Amino acid sequence: MTDAERSAKTISLLVARKQAVALDTFLFELKSPTGDDLPSFTPGSHITAKPPSGQSRRYSLCNAPHERDRYLIAVKKETTGRGGSISMTTQVHEGDTIEVEPPVNEFGNSRTTPATTIFIAGGIGITPIRSMILHLLQQENRDFRLYYFTRTPELMAFRDEFLGPGYADKVVLHHDNGDPEQVYDLWPILENQNGAHLYCCGPKGLMDSVRDMTGHWSDSSVHFEDFIGATAAKATDTPFEVILEKSNSRYEVPVGVSILDTLRNHGHIVPSSCESGTCGTCRTRLIAGEPDHRDLVLSEKEKKNEIMICVSRAKSPSLTLDL
Numbered sequence: 463m464t465d466a467e468r469s470a471k472t473i474s475l476l477v478a479r480k481q482a483v484a485l486d487t488f489l490f491e492l493k494s495p496t497g498d499d500l501p502s503f504t505p506g507s508h509i510t511a512k513p514p515s516g517q518s519r520r521y522s523l524c525n526a527p528h529e530r531d532r533y534l535i536a537v538k539k540e541t542t543g544r545g546g547s548i549s550m551t552t553q554v555h556e557g558d559t560i561e562v563e564p565p566v567n568e569f570g571n572s573r574t575t576p577a578t579t580i581f582i583a584g585g586i587g588i589t590p591i592r593s594m595i596l597h598l599l600q601q602e603n604r605d606f607r608l609y610y611f612t613r614t615p616e617l618m619a620f621r622d623e624f625l626g627p628g629y630a631d632k633v634v635l636h637h638d639n640g641d642p643e644q645v646y647d648l649w650p651i652l653e654n655q656n657g658a659h660l661y662c663c664g665p666k667g668l669m670d671s672v673r674d675m676t677g678h679w680s681d682s683s684v685h686f687e688d689f690i691g692a693t694a695a696k697a698t699d700t701p702f703e704v705i706l707e708k709s710n711s712r713y714e715v716p717v718g719v720s721i722l723d724t725l726r727n728h729g730h731i732v733p734s735s736c737e738s739g740t741c742g743t744c745r746t747r748l749i750a751g752e753p754d755h756r757d758l759v760l761s762e763k764e765k766k767n768e769i770m771i772c773v774s775r776a777k778s779p780s781l782t783l784d785l
């Protein structure tokens with residue numbers, strides 16, 4: 463999406479409520495400043511919001527889709543991230559307005575009705591899954607199980623809600639205290655598909671592990687949301703040069719700034735959407751140089767001559783792009 467397309471779709475929403483719901487995690491209630499209904503959404507959708515730091519970030523909606531007058535998002539402050547969550551959690555307050563692109567669903571789009579639905583959430587990955595569960599509870603077929611993991615109880619958003627009586631036989635909440643020996647064993651749950659559909663959202667390690675355990679499930683029955691995005695900045699990052707072959711220009715990409723933002727800062731119009739290495743919009747042909755791929759999109763084959771410029775950097779002193 464170009465900057466012009468992005469701004470044409472953007473709506474300004476009022477931060478009607480900001481509330482801590484777990485350690486370093488805040489729930490934001492976003493409403494129309496005029497009290498109108500908001501663009502509708504389906505369970506599993508996300509919005510793209512622009513915190514004061516200026517970088518667009520995707521946030522899953524965690525409320526029920528039938529609530530037409532508000533969006534709820536929960537944001538965990540990631541001190542090792544690229545700054546979007548820090549800006550959202552520390553610089554956005556009740557009464558502020560925030561620019562938001564309407565909801566998009568890349569996660570919960572299955573049209574089939576499974577015998578049962580298995581939800582697996584790690585950390586803040588509960589957000590799209592909460593919306594899907596609230597939606598499911600409105601339906602006739604409401605058979606589901608939720609397996610929700612965090613390191614400690616303090617890090618678990620909506621913990622009291624899921625400990626409530628309505629969820630007693632449907633929810634497993636587990637904390638591994640950062641000890642690999644205490645990780646919940648999902649194999650007995652996933653060994654036999656039994657007509658189930660699976661939705662998983664959480665840290666990469668959890669999703670990789672669930673992918674491994676469901677390799678024998680049909681592709682259409684397993685759904686993942688890479689909401690957390692690609693690898694964040696690393697302490698070892700160094701500046702490098704980006705050379706644009708077609709426009710015959712070259713710029714330094716500083717530490718802490720993406721190739722995408724570097725190009726924008728120099729007036730180039732570059733399409734993007736997630737800006738977290740998960741959607742594929744900023745795919746760019748690589749002509750020369752050794753990339754440091756950090757996206758979750760490209761195949762090993764594609765990595766030879768393509769790069770996601772919203773997250774990836776360079777291992778060589780320069781990269782030449784087909785731009």
Ligand code: FES
Binds near residue numbers: 737739742
């Ligand atoms: S903008 Fe989505 S992968 Fe780069």
